Structure formats: structure tokens, C-alpha cells
Amino acid sequence: MGIIIKSPEEIGIMRQGGRILASILKRLSEEVRPGVRTRELDEIGVQEMKKYDVKSPFKGYRGYPANICVSIQDELVHGIPGERVINKGEVVTLDAGVIYRGFMVDAAVTVAAGEITAEARSLVEATREALEAGIKAARSGARLGDVSSAIQVYAESRGLGVVREYSGHGVGRELHEDPQIPNFGVAGRGPVLRRGMTLALEPMLTAGDWRTRVLDNMWTVVTQDGSLCAHFEHTIAIGDNEAEVLTSLG
Ligand code: MF3
Ligand code: CO
Numbered sequence: 001m002g003i004i005i006k007s008p009e010e011i012g013i014m015r016q017g018g019r020i021l022a023s024i025l026k027r028l029s030e031e032v033r034p035g036v037r038t039r040e041l042d043e044i045g046v047q048e049m050k051k052y053d054v055k056s057p058f059k060g061y062r063g064y065p066a067n068i069c070v071s072i073q074d075e076l077v078h079g080i081p082g083e084r085v086i087n088k089g090e091v092v093t094l095d096a097g098v099i100y101r102g103f104m105v106d107a108a109v110t111v112a113a114g115e116i117t118a119e120a121r122s123l124v125e126a127t128r129e130a131l132e133a134g135i136k137a138a139r140s141g142a143r144l145g146d147v148s149s150a151i152q153v154y155a156e157s158r159g160l161g162v163v164r165e166y167s168g169h170g171v172g173r174e175l176h177e178d179p180q181i182p183n184f185g186v187a188g189r190g191p192v193l194r195r196g197m198t199l200a201l202e203p204m205l206t207a208g209d210w211r212t213r214v215l216d217n218m219w220t221v222v223t224q225d226g227s228l229c230a231h232f233e234h235t236i237a238i239g240d241n242e243a244e245v246l247t248s249l250g
Helices: 008-031 038-051 118-137 144-157
Strands: 069-072 075-077 090-100 103-113 168-170 177-181 198-201 204-206 212-214 221-223 229-231 234-237
Touching: 008 038, 008 090, 008 103, 008 234, 038 069, 038 090, 075 090, 075 204, 075 229, 090 118, 090 229, 103 118, 103 198, 103 229, 103 234, 118 144, 118 198, 118 204, 118 229, 118 234, 144 177, 177 198
Parallel strands: none
Antiparallel strands: 069 075, 069 090, 075 221, 090 103, 168 177, 168 198, 198 234, 204 229, 212 221
């Protein structure tokens, strides 16, 4: 397939979609509190998507049954919204995408439901910062391995586990385009980053061992050792120098 380069006009569309997604994720983050069911977050996600006239690229993707992913505590990714109630002190990952005028963007945040432990706070903060480190490394002319390595080095410097089984990815025409972007790797290797590449960077980090397994529902990914985990994701566009974050409020 190869990496699909987007024109400035196409990136303009993804920027608009990215802003919409950022507002939706902001709204959803504000709704995360003890007592809320994950299904209610999915419903709010649907309402918000209707309001902005966008669609979820997750719904029906390989049979995924919901519109967003909500993953709690040791759930890393692909938590299916349902009857589970969020408890005080839990960390909740909201992962969402939108399709806007034919283009997709993808983003995720981990937020706290009330007070969380110092260990959980540190995990969440370090995962956000690992994403920042990846974005900084994603400069035009750098190599993909520089991005992977920046994320891994930062995460491991904070003593966290780097999940190996799930990666970032190209995004735009499809939810998952080339290249795959592991959260670990060797600087100086891999394809050179060029203007017009649109990438979803998404460090998935654990407070314990990095190994994961999939629950019987065939979707929800949890840590094998039950340790807490966090996940942040942005869709970025490679520019002339630094990358532009498309999934921010602008
Ligand atoms: N944001 C995730 C990703 O990057 C979620 C997609 S899984 C889905 O791949 F099935 F829910 F779509
Ligand atoms: Co993604």
C-alpha cells in the first residue's frame, strides 16, 4: 500500500476534522466521573458526532460494535462501552475518531475519575509526555525510528512498560494506513518523514509488565499482570519543520 501523502487541501480538511474530534474528546473527558456508565459516554459521543455532522470510523470496523472505545484501569485499548460503571479513583481512556468530508482522524486521552493515586498520576502524565516526545521527534527529514525511539526512551526513563503488540499508524483516507508506528524502536532506521504524511502516534504504557491479552469479548485488551495502563494519541501532519498536531482545539 505505501504511505499516502496528503495535499495541503486534504490536510486542511483533516485539521477541521481534528478540531471537531478535540472538542468531542474534551466534552467526553468532562463527563468522566464516578457513577457514569461507559455506555452513556458512547451515547454522548454519538450525540456530539451528530451535532458536528461527522461519523465514527470505529463503528463496524472489523465488526467493532460501538462508536468510541472506553478502557478502564488495566484495560489498555478497545474497551467496549456497556454497563460498566466508572468508580472513584479509576483511570479511564477515551479513544475516538471522526470521519469528516471523507478523511479520518484519531485521538485518545486518559483521564481520572476523581482523585487517583500518585502512581496513577505519574503514569498518566508520563504517557502524555511520551506522546509529546514522539511529536517533537516527528520532524520533516527525521526517520520513523526516531519517533518510535523517542517514545520508548522517554517511557523507559520513567520506569514504564512499553506495549509491543499495538502501534500507531498512518491515518487519513483510512483509519489505519501505512506505516505502522511502534512505540519502541531504533533511531535512524525506517522511512524518512516527509511533508504531507499524516500519522497517529499513540504510546500505550503500563505501570507494570508490558504484556497484554485480549478478553473473551474478542476486543478489550488488558495487561496480563493487571497493572494500570494509559494511552494518549494525536493525529499529526508532517510539515516543513515541526509536525502539526491536527487533533487539538486549535
Ligand atoms: N484508535 C484506535 C486505533 O488507533 C481504535 C480503533 S479500534 C476500533 O486503532 F475497532 F474501535 F475501531
Ligand atoms: Co489509532
